[in-house]
Amino acid sequence: MTSVTQQPARYDCRADFAEELAKLARTDDRIVAVCNDSVGSSNLVGFRDEFPDRLINVGIAEQDMVGVAAGLANAGFVPFVSAAAPFLTGRAMEQIKADIAYTGRHVVLCGQSPGIAYGELGPTHHxxxxxSWMRAVSGLEIIVPADPSETRAAVRYAASSGRPVYLRVPRFKVPTVTPDGAPFEPGRATCLAEGGDVTLIAVGTMVSRALDAAGLLSADGISARVLNMAFVEPIDEAAVIAAARETGAVVTVEEGLVSGGLGAAVAKLVAEHHPVPVRMLGVPGFAPTGSADFLLDHFGLHAEGIRDAARQALGQVRR
Incomplete structure (x- = not known):
């Protein structure tokens, strides 16, 4: 009889986002949701039904959506702005910069289905x-949770932070990777695997794949440290610098552009404090049209691709 390896259960973080938001709203009547005709895709149907007067649907008008949220925050509410990530960030960039970040308003910008999750809809929806855009905006915290429990922790943190926050909420399903009791704090990474030869730094949907890559490297006798960098801004500078000093090679993995995102943030720190080989995995430019799985494979964003990048980085280490 052929044995079949059981795959870990996978979860839709959008459901956890919506459930945690409704849970907080039951005890805090300042919490409101603002969306752009995206009630269904944001999993906010239950929130709308339970709090019909606390969900504002502005229609397909993203600039208005962010402006309305800024006004609500100015009046003492805690708005969670929920919309497809490409349209929230692309169409409303000026309002995010001027109305939210510059004024320091406590608004939570929730980018739903980020990265290449809308694969078949093509580059307009990637x-x-x-x-990269959000990192360029001063005063904006950026959170990319890796699994359901971290998504819930991110919602709780964002609701109480008193600061502008950009929260990425993944669309396609991911396994649980966060250990019980793991802290969730700005500027603090979670070490999911210890290692001394190379460090894999990943965010969001790529964290579980980095762990799988560490397993492949272990089979080759290579010890890989795995860091989940849920806060891209503020990033855990100490963890990045320690990784460079203690392992001598770094690989970053993100479901997004390699220029300006996680990889750029890590490379800057490494170059300034302890230069070592760095390999940045992600999307190099406009992505083609295809399923999310096809696109992830196309760009080598899988365990084997991460393993190969780690080998390449190790090949550049001066022994």
Missing amino acids: SIEDL
Whole structure:
């Protein structure tokens, strides 16, 4: 009889986002949701039904959506702005910059289905630039949770932070990777695997794949450290610098552009404090049309691709 390896259960983080938001709203009447005709895709049907007077649907008008949220925050509410990531960040960039970040309004910008999750809809719907764009905006915290429990922790943190936050909410399903009791704090990464030869730094949907890559490297006798960098801004500078010093090679993995996002943030720190070989995995430019799985494979964003990048980085290490 042929044995079949059981795959870990996978979960839709959008459901956890919506459930945690409704849970918080039951005890905090300041929390409201603002969306752009995206009630269904944001999993906010239950929120709308339970709090019909606390969901504002502006229609397909993203600039208005962010402006309305800024006004609500100015009046003492805590708005969660929920929309497809490419349209939230691309169409409303000026309002995000001027009305939210510059004024320091406590607004939570929730980019739904980011990265290449809308694969078959093509480059107009790929949200590969959002991390780069949002990192360029001063005063905006950026959170990319890796699994359901971290998504819930991100919603709780964002609701209480008192600061502008951009929260990425993944569309396609991911396994649980966060250990019980793991802290969730700005500027603090979670080490999911110890290693001394190379460090894999990943965010969001790529974290579980980095762990799989660490397993492949282990089979080759290579010890890989795996860091889940849920806060891209503020990033855990100490963890990045320690990884460079202690392992001598770094690979970053993100479901987005390699220019300006996680990889750029890590490479800057490494170059300034302890230069070592860095390989940045992600999307190099406009992505073609195809399923999310096809696109991830196309760009080598799988365990084997991460393993190969780690080998390449190790090949550049001066021994």
